[in-house]
Amino acid sequence: MTPDTVVAIVRQALEVAMLAAGPLLLASLVMGLLVSIFQAATQINEMTLSFIPKLIVMFVVLVITGPWTLQLLVDYVTRLIGSIPTLVG
Secondary structure, eight states, X not given: OOHHHHHHHHHHHHHHHHHHHHHHHHHHHHHHHHHHHHHHHHXXXXXXXXXXXXXXXXXXXXXXXXHHHHHHHHHXXXXXXXXXXXXXX
């Protein structure tokens, strides 16, 4: 196994991780921004006001993108396990 191969595997792993986490993080970011704008406009500083909407939005996004994310992870692991004979030998 050469250093180039290791770098390629790590790069692919990071790409898959970013693709898998991206929709959840983006939805949480947008919801947090909307809630903070609402809190600034109304001067309501309740901690649960920012936590509960983010939790609900993340659950909805996970339900919507869950099958795609799972398929992405399964494809990556299948490719990685399938390439073990070429990497070792």
